[in-house]
Amino acid sequence: MILFWLILIPFVAGILAWIVARRNATAARVLSLAALALDLTLALGLWVRHPIVLSQQLRFGWFASLTWDWIPQFGIRFHLAVDGLALVMIVLTAFLGIVAVLASWSEIQNGVGFFHFNLLWVISGVTGVFLAADLFLFYLFWELMLVPMYFLIAIWGYERKTYAAIKFFLFTQISSLLMLVAIISLAVAHYHATGVYSFAYEDLLGTPLSPATAMLMMLGFFAAFAVKLPAFPLHTWLPDAHTEAPTAGSVLLAGLLLKTGAFGMLRFVLPLFPGPSRELGMLMMAVGVTGILYGAILAFAQSDLKRMVAYTSVSHMGFVLLGIFSGNELALDGALVQMVSHGISTGALFVLAGALKDRLHTRELDSMGGLWDTMPVLSGSGMVFAMASVGLPGLGDFVGEFMVLVGTYRTSPVLAILAALGMIAGVTYGLRMIQRALLGPNTHNWKLPDARWYERVVFGSMIVGLLWIGLYPQPVLKLVRPAIGRISQQAIQTLAMR
């Protein structure tokens, strides 16, 4: 039941916030904050209690699961389940949701109610994506997070918001329709094999498929996840969407929506299609490395702060893709840590970019410079996040990238070396950003207010999060260990059975 609450709370709070905002905008913000805090508490509670729950030996190693009949004619159930992998992502979701609400505290003044409605519904949809254990339900949530995200960009975005929002919607739509076709074909294949309709994740896992069919279906799933991730060359929606979105939108996009792509690969592509995943593994890793280098180089060339951060996302998510298809557990662990820490560090950079835009009314790096003198707290935290993004040891991203590199080295030394070059490129754009924006002479004579209370809260908690993952990632790794172990085991075992 707790799983249902996790989805329902933001869902209902979204509607309430819309109603409340007609009278009082601040009430809507507080309400959203309270709902997300409640969500976070529930998720953390599950984390704390999970060893006890685990001893109950639920099927498939779930910590908790829930099944209601829904469309019995097709064996579609309202089936939610959580394991370590999903739990980590849900904690991240609720945390970044809070960050997004705080980040838009002063930025959003028009249509506050509808804004928070959309924001909370994105959170609800993303939570559903992480919890769904029925493929039909998964698709439903997958699409559901798209529409409110579209509105966030299209209504509260910057200059080219319409273009960016439509591009984002269309890229996602065509790829997820391909996934829908793959999901349905998989269920049909399962029906032909067993005579029973089912969309349940557990049931579909062992579906016997011919190699060619499996390959096509895997590509259907992969298309949807690769667009979200984004994998080179399907990333072109990302810089536009991230740049034009309001701060909260960018935080949610970079922090959560990209993660749903990686999550989908871990949850669905690897276990459901172990054969094709192995066969195409090298190709996927090469795509990942291309993304790392390409994203880093383009990030270096940007003069728009948000656009630069967007391209670093392409680069960092390349590491995740590389880790997922490296075919060993160390790299899978690394990919997961990278997902979490990238969510925090990039989310923080977008909040920073939003805070600067709010004060300077520009995102151009050239118009900045010397900001440290006038805004020490803001600039100091900015430097921490830039360093995290660069991969400074002691901060989250380093752990993830390092583990991915070590894991990859076992499979393909060449790709590991090329990917490591990406980390060096990362240093150049990170330092360039610090140099141009924060240090140097204050040629434009900026005199600006330093971080406000909610910005201090956001930055403080995000720095703590990054330090925690950077210095002591063990709790996270321990939580996801069984899930990751099962994923890699499934991939290997099912292969052996053929």
Added chain:
Amino acid sequence: MNSSDVIALLPMIVPSLTAILILLLIAIKRNHALVASCALAGLGASFASLWAAATVIPRSVTALLIIDSYSLFYSGFLIATAAIVVLLSFSYFQRRQEHREEFYALILLATVGTIVLTASRHFASLFLGIEILSVSLYALVSYLREGRLALEAGIKYLVLAATSSAFLLFGLALLYAETGSMDLATISYILMKPAAGAAAEIELAGIVFVLTGVGFKLAAVPFHLWTPDVYEGAPLPVTAFIASVSKGGVFAVLLRWFHSVSGHPGSPAWWAFVVMSIASMLFGNLLALQQNNIKRILAYSSIANMGYLLLAFLCAGAFGLQAATYYLLAYAVTIVGAFGLLIALCEGETEDYELDALRGMFWRRPILAGAFAVALLSLAGIPLTAGFLGKFYIVAAAAITPLWIPILILVISSTIGVYYYLRVLVPMFMVVEDGPPARGEGAPIHAIVSLAALIALIFVLGVYPSPLWRLIQTISNAS
């Protein structure tokens, strides 16, 4: 003909009598509200009589009509949709000064035509049904005689519909000449077991001509050319009627007597349907990209939707039939909702339906505009709406058949579709600084109630399809 036959025919007798009653009422005194409520009561009585008719089914009434659970189910759907159209028409015509009372008699007669279609089992009743429908629509399309567009639409519809009827008749004649039977079951049989030699060619020619007639009514490509002009020129309630009731009735015949073609992939008739389906999906969606008028966009979108529907029609077995029925219902609910909301949104504010008319509408009238957005998202096939589950069933049925190429085309074309639905959404949600303030007058209460019911139905069909799906299963198993 005995009393049971009369009971079985009540659903079509009642609205016919109501139409006559309305004409008499008009002769005595013109009263818009009275006539509209009379039409509504007639449709309500007709809907109620379905249960009476259900006690005597299945029953063949003469050689012309068959009343069974299939025809009653479709009749119920058509009558309910027509009733909603009547409700929407009332507020639409309330603002206008034309002679508005005859409108309701015509709508009732057109509905009777579609009910005859759902029950027809003979060439004669098929033609009769289509003609009752068409003749009423000639008048309905150009009902607002003042407008130039309305006249153009009326003439266009008249000429093309008459031509297509001629094709239909010729096709039926050819089939009769070859088989010596006027039973519609003949068509089903021919499609299942095509004859050999010269007979096969005549039969095929007959089938193709019949398809021309039917395809015109459905506005499937390449018989779609009338659609955008008629949708644009006709009064909004009539457009909603054409998109839902008129197409629904014709599709009911097609589904019942032509569905056997889906069991014979590769036959010429099968190819004809495949080409119609694929061409409708692609051209409908591609041509919609060029439009700036909402009515024309919805016209092209309806062409594309007929393509999806034909794809479901091509799916073999009971599942194909069920998927097609579900999609038709989902589409009808959505499109009537969309047109109804367009009436509520634009009427009184503006007379034209260009995209710009919607600028900033969401911030002025959030509830109506939000509901319109829901209808558009349902047309685009976004989950939680009826349109999504409809498409889901189609893809599932097509994957079982299997029809991979059409599925792929559906994926591509419905992505194109999403683009133009977004084009309608974008101006609606635009923040306009100097937009005109909201007009004080809201939509009248009966329009609000029917629209709220439609929007609720869009969600119910998209979230909880089991009851309806079970009903459709029962019907398809019985027929």
